[in-house]
Amino acid sequence: MFSLKESPTAVSTLFSAYASFAASMMLIRSMINEFIPFQIQSYIYSAIHYLFTPLSTSLTIIIDEDCGMTRNQVYEAAELYLRTKISPSTDRIRVSKTPRQKNLSFTIEKGEEVTDQFDDIKLKWRFVCVEPQNQNSHNTEKRCFELTFHKKFKERVMGSYLLHVLERAHQIKNEEKVLKLYNRDCPYDSEDGGGGSWGSVNLEHPATFETLAMDPELKKAIIEDLDRFVMRKDFYRRVGKAWKRGYLLYGPPGTGKSSLIAAMANYLKFDIYDLELTSIYSNSDLRRVLLSTTNRSILVIEDIDCSVDIKDRLSNDQYQYDQPHNAKLTLSGLLNFIDGLWSSCGDERIIVFTTNHKDRLDPALLRPGRMDVHINMSYCSGEGFKVLASNYLGLHDTCQIPLYQEIEGLIETTEVTPAQVAEELMKSDDANVALEALAGFLKRKKAEGNPVKDEEGVDNIEGDQGQEAKKLKTNNNIGRIARKIRRAVKGRYKR
Numbered sequence: 498m499f500s501l502k503e504s505p506t507a508v509s510t511l512f513s514a515y516a517s518f519a520a521s522m523m524l525i526r527s528m529i530n531e532f533i534p535f536q537i538q539s540y541i542y543s544a545i546h547y548l549f550t551p552l553s554t555s556l557t558i559i560i561d562e563d564c565g566m567t568r569n570q571v572y573e574a575a576e577l578y579l580r581t582k583i584s585p586s587t588d589r590i591r592v593s594k595t596p597r598q599k600n601l602s603f604t605i606e607k608g609e610e611v612t613d614q615f616d617d618i619k620l621k622w623r624f625v626c627v628e629p630q631n632q633n634s635h636n637t638e639k640r641c642f643e644l645t646f647h648k649k650f651k652e653r654v655m656g657s658y659l660l661h662v663l664e665r666a667h668q669i670k671n672e673e674k675v676l677k678l679y680n681r682d683c684p685y686d687s688e689d690g691g692g693g694s695w696g697s698v699n700l701e702h703p704a705t706f707e708t709l710a711m712d713p714e715l716k717k718a719i720i721e722d723l724d725r726f727v728m729r730k731d732f733y734r735r736v737g738k739a740w741k742r743g744y745l746l747y748g749p750p751g752t753g754k755s756s757l758i759a760a761m762a763n764y765l766k767f768d769i770y771d772l773e774l775t776s777i778y779s780n781s782d783l784r785r786v787l788l789s790t791t792n793r794s795i796l797v798i799e800d801i802d803c804s805v806d807i808k809d810r811l812s813n814d815q816y817q818y819d820q821p822h823n824a825k826l827t828l829s830g831l832l833n834f835i836d837g838l839w840s841s842c843g844d845e846r847i848i849v850f851t852t853n854h855k856d857r858l859d860p861a862l863l864r865p866g867r868m869d870v871h872i873n874m875s876y877c878s879g880e881g882f883k884v885l886a887s888n889y890l891g892l893h894d895t896c897q898i899p900l901y902q903e904i905e906g907l908i909e910t911t912e913v914t915p916a917q918v919a920e921e922l923m924k925s926d927d928a929n930v931a932l933e934a935l936a937g938f939l940k941r942k943k944a945e946g947n948p949v950k951d952e953e954g955v956d957n958i959e960g961d962q963g964q965e966a967k968k969l970k971t972n973n974n975i976g977r978i979a980r981k982i983r984r985a986v987k988g989r990y991k992r
């Protein structure tokens with residue numbers, strides 16, 4: 498060992514050795530350029546490069562922005578994923594926001610690196626942009642991500658890690674998605690497309706399954722049904738059915754039918770298309786409107802019993818669809834129409850009909866198998882009141898409130914809708930005052946002689962209508978309906 502300080506002669510020897518090595522390399526290079534054909538030169542250079550470069554232990558995956566004409570989904574996923582990995586050491590960050598995004602989004606700038614850890618694997622991401630060489634060319638810059646890691650983790654990165662990136666990106670996209678409420682009366686929004694027939698506003702309905710006052714069993718059954726539906730892509734494909742599901746929500750006004758639709762949309766992150774059948778004048782119109790709806794959406798037709806006059810308007814259309822000559826398009830015809838369209842071009846579609854009068858519906862619509870799930874949205878129950886008291890007054894521990902127990906008893910025997918209960922609870926921020934108001938309201942209702950439920954929750958209306966009303970209005974029925982739905986759903990998927 499020697500130190501440079503101690504031995505100036507050693508330094509000069511080192512420099513002269515380096516100078517003669519550099520001179521010989523230049524000589525060899527100029528001889529190669531002079532005497533060896535160009536094609537062979539590149540082989541020689543790559544062989545020299547191979548000999549003098551130490552064997553690399555790392556592997557780099559290139560993820561280009563585009564694959565041919567289409568966007569590379571892995572690139573898109575990486576872009577979203579890396580937003581969550583920006584660390585304090587990152588020097589430059591880009592910020593953006595589109596109308597479809599709830600929050601600002603941050604991305605790394607070109608040349609920046611981000612590190613990640615997946616179990617015991619250390620990974621390094623780099624964002625690379627290559628400017629077009631010719632400034633006048635129409636080519637835009639080429640962008641890609643480089644993902645570098647130790648070679649020994651190749652299998653795990655290619656399999657589990659990249660899948661993890663895709664899944665996480667999907668979650669982020671869902672969390673950030675601004676849901677849209679499409680309506681044909683809303684002003685047309687060019688950014689949202691919709692084939693020119695739908696306008697849209699942001700869906701800002703705050704209803705969620707947590708805030709819905711419903712029988713807990715029924716709520717659970719609906720959530721399970723939705724979960725199963727979205728996970729059954731392969732099932733629908735295998736059995737050759739359109740990947741869609743129909744719900745019929747029925748019950749008196751103010752029982753939460755529209756709120757349930759909003760809760761479903763918020764839960765699934767599906768947009769809502771609110772279709773007024775009265776605004777449709779022909780089959781071709783209907784087809785155009787339906788074709789311009791997107792996948793992962795809920796098509797809602799409210800108050801379907803009030804839309805019966807569609808029969809006459811649709812029957813005059815010159816483009817009769819799947820209908821015998823002179824036949825009128827019925828509600829079931831409309832459903833066949835939708836089925837036909839969606840089995841050829843729609844995925845992950847939910848259709849919801851609502852009505853206050855199930856008894857007025859076309860029997861074809863109520864036939865088993867027509868709408869997949871029938872949900873009775875009924876009057877407020879004790880369980881429903883609990884949810885509303887917690888939502889509106891923040892009441893959780895209610896054992897100490899005698900008035901609360903009294904109200905629970907009154908609600909079980911009086912027909913009040915959740916909307917009416919909510920209105921009373923909003924009368925004061927003081928829980929006691931609000932509960933007083935509600936108790937007074939319930940007592941007045943009872944004294945006014947509103948149909949009162951008997952012990953089994955069946956009211957005392959007589960006659961045929963009464964029979965139907967009994968089914969509609971029975972609070973205690975909800976649990977049974979929930980069990981029925983579960984059984985029906987299980988049976989359906991077993992088959």
Ligand SMILES: Nc1ncnc2c1ncn2[C@@H]1O[C@H](COP(=O)(O)OP(=O)(O)OP(=O)(O)O)[C@@H](O)[C@H]1O
Binds near residue numbers: 852916
């Ligand atoms: N089950 C419920 N849970 C929580 N809030 C409810 C419920 N039902 C009604 N509400 C409250 O009452 C309001 C009206 O309810 P909603 O519009 O959902 O009723 P609806 O059944 O669709 O009525 P309609 O038959 O008139 O369309 C809601 O904005 C909500 O505040």
Ligand SMILES: [Mg+2]
Binds near residue numbers: 754755756799851
């Ligand atoms: Mg409604």
